[in-house]
Amino acid sequence: MSDTQLVRWAILGTGSIASDMVQILKQLKNTQVIAVGSRSIEGANRFGNRWGIPRQYGSYEEATSDKDVDVVYVATPSLRHPEDCLLAIKHKKAVLCEKSMAPDDIIARQVLDAAKQSNLLFIHGVWSRFFPAMKMVRELIDSGEIGEVKSARASFCQYDGAGSCSTLLETGIYCAQFLQWALGSNATTNGEDGTAEPVVRGACQTIHESGNDEHVTAIIEFAGKKIGTFECSLGHCSDRSATIYGSAGVIDIPFPFWYVSVCVRISYLFCTYHMHNRSSCIPTTSQYIGALQK
Amino acid sequence: MTGLGSQQWSEPELHEFELPKDIVELTTEDDGKEVPGFNFVNSQGLAYEAAEVNRCFREGLIESPAFSTQQCIEILRLISDIRKFALEE
Numbered sequence: 461m462s463d464t465q466l467v468r469w470a471i472l473g474t475g476s477i478a479s480d481m482v483q484i485l486k487q488l489k490n491t492q493v494i495a496v497g498s499r500s501i502e503g504a505n506r507f508g509n510r511w512g513i514p515r516q517y518g519s520y521e522e523a524t525s526d527k528d529v530d531v532v533y534v535a536t537p538s539l540r541h542p543e544d545c546l547l548a549i550k551h552k553k554a555v556l557c558e559k560s561m562a563p564d565d566i567i568a569r570q571v572l573d574a575a576k577q578s579n580l581l582f583i584h585g586v587w588s589r590f591f592p593a594m595k596m597v598r599e600l601i602d603s604g605e606i607g608e609v610k611s612a613r614a615s616f617c618q619y620d621g622a623g624s625c626s627t628l629l630e631t632g633i634y635c636a637q638f639l640q641w642a643l644g645s646n647a648t649t650n651g652e653d654g655t656a657e658p659v660v661r662g663a664c665q666t667i668h669e670s671g672n673d674e675h676v677t678a679i680i681e682f683a684g685k686k687i688g689t690f691e692c693s694l695g696h697c698s699d700r701s702a703t704i705y706g707s708a709g710v711i712d713i714p715f716p717f718w719y720v721s722v723c724v725r726i727s728y729l730f731c732t733y734h735m736h737n738r739s740s741c742i743p744t745t746s747q748y749i750g751a752l753q754k
Numbered sequence: 755m756t757g758l759g760s761q762q763w764s765e766p767e768l769h770e771f772e773l774p775k776d777i778v779e780l781t782t783e784d785d786g787k788e789v790p791g792f793n794f795v796n797s798q799g800l801a802y803e804a805a806e807v808n809r810c811f812r813e814g815l816i817e818s819p820a821f822s823t824q825q826c827i828e829i830l831r832l833i834s835d836i837r838k839f840a841l842e843e
Contacts, residue, residue: 465812476793483780483792484800491808512783531811556807565831572823581816582823583807589821590802593771628833636829637821644825658832665840678836712766719796728764 463489470495470515470523470553472544473535474507477558481533482511497523520544524551531581534558538625542567545582549574554581560629561585586637588718597704597711598641600726607708611687612642614717617675617698623668624694628676632692634718635702639680639688642704656683668695773798 469485471478471493478496485493493513498504501518508516517523524532524547532548534541534557542562548555555575561584562568568584575582588594601609614635621630640658662679675693682688691698702717703710709728777798779791792798810818817823 463808463812467808467811479790480792480794480797481800481804484777484797484804486780487777488801488804488808491804509784510782510786511780531807554807554811556803560830561826562830564834565827566834568827568830572827576816576823579816581807581810583803583810583818584821584826585803586821586826586829587800587803589818590806591771591799592802593769595820596769596771628836632833632836633829636832637825640825640829640832644828657828660832660835660839663836663839665837673837673840676836676840678832678839680832709764716796719799725766725768727766 466490466492468492468494468528468530469533470497470526470529470531471507471513471533471535472497472520472523472548473537473558474498474503475535475537478507478533478535479511481535482507482513485533486511495523495526495529520547524548524553529553531556538629539563542571545571546574549578549580549582552578552580556583556585559584559586560633563626563629586633588634588637589641591719593713594641597713600711601642601704601706605709606704606706606711606726606728609643609686609704609706611689612639612702612704613688614638614690614702615692615698616700616718617691617693617696618700619697620694622674622693622695623670623672626672627692627694628673630692630694631718632676632678632690635690635692636680638702638717639682639690642702643680643682643686643688645683658682658688661687666695774801777801 471482482493485491495515495517496504496508496513497517497520504516504518515526531554534544534555536544538560541557545555545557562571572582616631616635659681660678661681664677665673666675668674674695677691680688700715700717702713709726712725773796779789781787781789806818806820
């Protein structure tokens, strides 16, 4: 299919990310932003006039029901995402929803089921997934260049916004999607190939006085005993990098791993390890106990 | 094992990626005619996501292979499970 078919967008919300996205959309071929929806007509007018959007609506209902709109970009406050997505789906629109699309999988499933039942496109806008570098990372893994992948880690801690929202939904989601991309056996397909689903094997968290999680670390086991670990926080900083470890090499994704556009560094291990007489190894606990009992 | 010396590494192989070259910061169309720029670092990269939405829409797809419905639910299920696990501890 060629890209000559015009795609007409409506933007819901007039915040920072909406302002960035409208600039992008206006520069894509055969793409028009024809409508903006805000909770107030003043907000819609301000944003619409600023970015040359002709149809300015003072409600999300009106914007999503515009018959000429093909795709609705949901960039409203995060807590509203599920209901605003359902509104767009009700009006038979394709949806790109800014992350996080839902607070949990139960609500996410309701939204995704509604889109599927209406045969509508729905994409959760975790933008990391669409960078060409991520595609290359997956191709490198699949090619076996770093041997058998054993584990991966991701760290996304920033000193910004602690308590205002859940760090799991704000920055942890980038870590979790990265681990899925790196360790999921079916990351480049549609899934449903019968492989075991990842299981959470460990987690600890610090809760902010607002009730939102502020600092979370987790261990996730993927099919084939591949282990993913991540740390996310809104209360302190980390290097915000990610790494994939294989039996023959390592893929290192420096800051900023979640919009990996700068570089991917690969180091190959020449010599994995030397086999030595077992006696030179550190004894196991049972060997210690055995020795003590003698 | 012979300690740290048991591992010999190659020089890192660097792969660098540029942001979409043809995406620029736009001038506003209101009377101000200013260039507010992007609010988020590397927002030019949103073009990849938006282009994928356009592609899927034009091809009549209902999900993107880069982030399928099943993968999307799995991520949120993991986040829910992490919460539950941490609470039980």
